[in-house]
Amino acid sequence: MNIVTPGELISEEQIKTNQGVFSRHGKFYSKFYGILNSRNDFTAVNALNGVYLPKREDVVICFVEDVKFSGVVADINSPYQAYMQTKDSRIRFEMHNVFAATVIDADSSQNILLDYPEKLTGGTVIRFPPLKIPRAIGRNASMVKMIKDLTGCKIIIGKNGRIWINGENQNLAKKAFEMISKQAHIPGLTERVRKSLEENNQN
Amino acid sequence: MILGKKNQEKKYVDKGKRLDGRKTDELRQIDIEVGVIDQADGSAFVQWGKNKVYAAVYGPKECLPRHTQNPLKAVLRYKYNMAPFSVSDRIRPGYSRRSVEISKVSRLALEKTLVLEDFPKTAIDVFVEIIQADAGSRAAGITAASVALADAGIPMTGLVSACAVGKAGGHIILDMTKEEEDAPDAIDLPVAYVPETGEFTLVQMDGELQRKDWDELIELAVKGCEMVGEKQRLALKKKYEGEVNE
Structure with a gap:
């Protein structure tokens, strides 16, 4: 690592770059405090910490912050608020309701629009570092599938650093996500989480 | 009391050694720890000789009141504050003329390297608390704040390192202590510098200086800042290396 x-x-020669790298006078430098990644000829720096910036098609978990006549203002755990247009917003939503939605538009001036809401009742929402969310999902969703299987919980992962968990073994799933958040930068994570969950299940 | 030249030499630098035993181009002991405040998005603690400084970064977050927002970039807000017990005489808590000035120059020193355009309409708060002060607290504050900003994941083009150079008893010295700063002919020159780009982001001066000393002072300041920069980078790398070895 x-x-x-x-x-x-990072390099004095011309390289293909991805996020987190900038060039100055033909040389390439890191833009973040993060991990240097070289994959498929592309060099990138993945920041170790940071806030969530919405992108189109992200699934996010939101809290209702305000109910307007024609829609809902939502807190999406980002520096920016999001807006969702809905019919009957005052009947369907109340303050502090939790729902999952998809970002349908996020422009450069950060006007964020949501749609396809799914109201979440029961369960708990936990916070998770937004930049480590890909580790919580895993390659082809392997990590989250494994946690679902071993704990029997319903889980929805929001790209905005919020995870909704519902089920009897909530605490076990919470512990697993805490472990992922602490060890996200260390390889071999899925196996370690599996072991820890299996040990807990036996107890 | 005006001291004779011989007495001055004897007092502040004797046989190449200063009052605290350091060489003229030697920094005080610097320890930097990253991620010391859990609630903050990024934080750092710097112990620089007798200076003890905490820096905490919150954000980028919604910028309120809204009329302070900039639609093109984030707004950096920097607050330098000395604890009432940080110096031998109690100082009045809260804003003072000095703290407002230091907050402003430190903000300008850091702003240069931050890529604020990535977060339009937001604010980034930096709080620097001086728990114990012994000359050079603004340099220690900038050093800590730069590390804390990196820890918070703010995009930057380089780390800002700062240190003070000066003149006491007719000798050009690096990183002055309070005792040296109180010399009758003292010159204090805090400098913030970006080692990666070679840019100066802060140069202040207190006292009277001759033109011939300027180049030597700046050269020494660059050397000092490069040493500080090395410590900042090591501290950042150490944070995660420790966890890997566990």
């Missing part, structure tokens, strides 16, 4: 700091020289 190669940790880089902001402004650190």
Whole structure:
């Protein structure tokens, strides 16, 4: 694992770059405090910490912050508020309701629109570092599938750093996600989480 | 009391050693710890000689009141504050003329390297608390804040390192202590510098200086900032290396 700091020289020669890298006078430098990743000829720096910035088609877990005549203002755990247009908003939603929705538009001035709401009742919402969400999902959703199987919980992962868990073994699932958040940068995570869950299940 | 030249030399630098035993181009002991405040998005603690400084970063977050928002980039807000017990005489808590000035120059020193355009309409709050002060607290504050901003995942083009150089008893010295700063002919020159790009983001001066000393002072300041920058990078790398070895 190669940790880089902001402004650190990555390459003096021309390289194909992805996120987290900038060039100055033909040399390439890191833009973040993060992990250097080289895959398929592309070099990127994945930041270790940061806030959630919405992208189109992200599934997010939202809290209702305000109910308007023609829609709902939602807190999406980002510096920006989101808006969802709905019919009968005052009948369907109340303050502090929790729902999952999809981002249908996020422009450069960060006007965020949501749609396809699914109201979530019961269960708990936990916070998770937004930049580590891909680790919580795993390759082809392997991690979240495994946690669902071993705990028997219903789980919805929001890309905005919120995870909704419902089921009898909520605490077990919570512990698993805490472990992922702490060890997201260390390889071999899925196996370690599986072991820990199986040990807990036996107890 | 005006000291004779011989007495001054004897007092502040004797046989190449200063009052606290350091060489003229040596920094005080610097320890940097990253991620010390759980509630903050990024944080750092710097112990620089007798200076003890905490820096915490919150954000990017919604910028309120809304008229302070910038639709094109994030707004950086920096607050430098000294604890009432940080110096030998109690200081009045809250804003003072000095803290407002230091907050402003430190903000400008850090703003240069941040890529604020990535977060339009937001605010980034930086709080720097001086728990114990012994000269050079603004340099320690900028050093800590830069590390805390990196820890918070804010995109940057480089880390800002700061240190003070000066003159006491006719000698050009790096990183002055309070005792050296109180010399009758003292010059204090805090500098913030980005080692990666070679840019100066802060140069202040207190005292009277001759033109011939300027180049030597700046050269020494760059050397000091590069040493500080190395410590900042090591501290950031250490945070995650420790966990891997566990």
